[in-house]
Amino acid sequence: RKEVEQDPGPFNVPEGATVAFNCTYSNSASQSFFWYRQDCRKEPKLLMSVYSSGNEDGRFTAQLNRASQYISLLIRDSKLSDSATYLCVVNSRDDKIIFGKGTRLHILP
Amino acid sequence: EAQVTQNPRYLITVTGKKLTVTCSQNMNHEYMSWYRQDPGLGLRQIYYSMNVEVTDKGDVPEGYKVSRKEKRNFPLILESPSPNQTSLYFCASSLWSDGQPNYGYTFGSGTRLTVV
Numbered sequence: 001r002k003e004v005e006q007d008p009g010p011f012n013v014p015e016g017a018t019v020a021f022n023c024t025y026s027n028s029a030s031q032s033f034f035w036y037r038q039d040c041r042k043e044p045k046l047l048m049s050v051y052s053s054g055n056e057d058g059r060f061t062a063q064l065n066r067a068s069q070y071i072s073l074l075i076r077d078s079k080l081s082d083s084a085t086y087l088c089v090v091n092s093r094d095d096k097i098i099f100g101k102g103t104r105l106h107i108l109p
Numbered sequence: 110e111a112q113v114t115q116n117p118r119y120l121i122t123v124t125g126k127k128l129t130v131t132c133s134q135n136m137n138h139e140y141m142s143w144y145r146q147d148p149g150l151g152l153r154q155i156y157y158s159m160n161v162e163v164t165d166k167g168d169v170p171e172g173y174k175v176s177r178k179e180k181r182n183f184p185l186i187l188e189s190p191s192p193n194q195t196s197l198y199f200c201a202s203s204l205w206s207d208g209q210p211n212y213g214y215t216f217g218s219g220t221r222l223t224v225v
Contacts, residue, residue: 031207034213036213036214041197041219041221042218042219043199043216043217043218043219044152044199044214044216045216046213046214046215049212049213087151087152089213089214097142097154097157097214099144099151099152100151101149101150101151102151
């Protein structure tokens with residue numbers, strides 16, 4: 001099993017729809033989890049941290065499922081500007097930070 | 110403004126000509142790291158540093174050197190660049206706590222390097 005795995009997509013969804021994608025991780029000792037957003041040829045930017053209790057920021061909801069070892073990102077009422085690649089990031093206890101390869105999202109008008 | 114500054118943004122060079130990509134952060138972050146990003150391969154860590162004078166190899170360190178003489182600076186050195194080092198490079202920094210960079214990265218804007 002890969003250390004961090006994401007469906008590469010692309011996910012093509014109409015504007016206004018709800019979309020969700022998951023990221024699985026292999027190291028059960030992983031401690032910190034993040035979602036990043038990356039626009040084409042630009043630097044990744046922190047979207048949100050993922051807490052054990054789940055967290056919400058406007059239209060975005062992130063959740064952690066430790067038992068099944070995955071994190072999820074839900075985007076409600078999607079906007080054209082949400083089109084990007086979404087990277088999940090997992091920090092392990094041994095100083096290792098692992099990026100997923102990203103899920104591409106296209107919001108269609 | 111809190112930021113990570115990389116220079117240059119674009120660089121075309123010839124095989125074997127030593128080059129340095131600079132990275133500087135103004136957030137007093139302990140942890141700094143270099144990544145390269147290639148299509149289909151995602152972000153791969155080259156080197157990282159947990160503090161001044163402390164550096165360690167990431168997943169793809171061959172052909173690269175780094176140094177951390179000051180907390181704010183973390184230059185990436187290619188002593189003898191080769192075409193397979195053509196890539197998009199990112200520097201990133203983070204606070205360090207509880208044994209890991211816990212608060213997420215701030216990335217520089219990237220350096221697009223072409224080695225011919």
